[in-house]
Amino acid sequence: MTESIAFEEINKYIGENEAGLRQYVSLLIKANELARLTGPSDEETLWNGHIIDCAFALPLLPERGCVIDVGTGGGLPGLVWAICRPELRVTLLDSITRKCAQVERIAALMGLRNVEVVCSRSEDYAKKNLEKFDAAAARAVCAAGILAEYLAPFVKTKGKLIAFKGPKAQEELAAVGNKWKTLGLSQPRLVSYELDEMSRCFVVWNKVGPLPKGMPRRPGMAEKFPWYR
Numbered sequence: 001m002t003e004s005i006a007f008e009e010i011n012k013y014i015g016e017n018e019a020g021l022r023q024y025v026s027l028l029i030k031a032n033e034l035a036r037l038t039g040p041s042d043e044e045t046l047w048n049g050h051i052i053d054c055a056f057a058l059p060l061l062p063e064r065g066c067v068i069d070v071g072t073g074g075g076l077p078g079l080v081w082a083i084c085r086p087e088l089r090v091t092l093l094d095s096i097t098r099k100c101a102q103v104e105r106i107a108a109l110m111g112l113r114n115v116e117v118v119c120s121r122s123e124d125y126a127k128k129n130l131e132k133f134d135a136a137a138a139r140a141v142c143a144a145g146i147l148a149e150y151l152a153p154f155v156k157t158k159g160k161l162i163a164f165k166g167p168k169a170q171e172e173l174a175a176v177g178n179k180w181k182t183l184g185l186s187q188p189r190l191v192s193y194e195l196d197e198m199s200r201c202f203v204v205w206n207k208v209g210p211l212p213k214g215m216p217r218r219p220g221m222a223e224k225f226p227w228y229r
């Protein structure tokens with residue numbers, strides 16, 4: 001792993017947007033009481049473990065354009081990005097209606113005009129939104145190989161796929177080997193960062209070619225029949 005992101009690189013985003021990010025945390029705590037959106041939901045855990053974690057990806061995002069957060073749950077990372085990068089249009093996608101309703105409410109209460117919430121399985125939404133986004137990302141959704149199948153259809157050629165990953169990243173990538181080209185993707189690169197003394201990373205692919213015929217597949221097929229096996 002050669003690349004890394006230091007806390008200093010994201011500190012300015014956090015400093016400039018602290019009021020908005022703190023407001024999001026307090027709305028998320030309230031929303032958690034109505035619909036379980038995240039795990040532990042005290043202010044410190046949300047700030048340190050979720051907000052800062054999501055902010056670490058900010059330097060990887062495109063200068064402008066639109067990005068999609070697949071499996072956004074309570075709006076992570078998409079709402080953090082929408083707050084810190086108001087010039088980006090951010091689509092927050094999740095298949096669970098009660099989560100989407102809460103995220104929509106939070107975005108409305110915060111007056112975020114650059115956010116769209118979509119309640120759908122990613123495979124269904126991808127069919128109608130092929131190659132519409134400059135970047136697609138996901139945090140805590142599924143293993144890298146399966147995730148790449150979810151994200152790749154959304155991304156324009158030369159766009160980016162970003163996956164938040166922990167210590168299992170190398171193992172998940174090894175399961176796919178060097179077959180990424182099949183999905184129209186570059187070989188992945190790993191970008192490391194440190195949070196709470198834990199080593200984490202982003203897996204980043206570039207979209208370099210077309211999707212194979214038959215993709216995106218029906219909901220559920222990606223997990224049942226991994227494309228790389």
Ligand SMILES: C[S@@+](CC[C@H](N)C(=O)[O-])C[C@H]1O[C@@H](n2cnc3c(N)ncnc32)[C@H](O)[C@@H]1O
Nearest residue numbers: 071072073076094095096120121122139140141
């Ligand atoms: C563990 S949660 C993570 C939520 C958030 N990204 C975070 O970091 O807190 C995973 C979310 O992905 C959603 N999800 C998983 N597969 C999906 C799919 N194929 N299409 C849409 N949403 C999906 C689930 O509904 C769930 O809300």
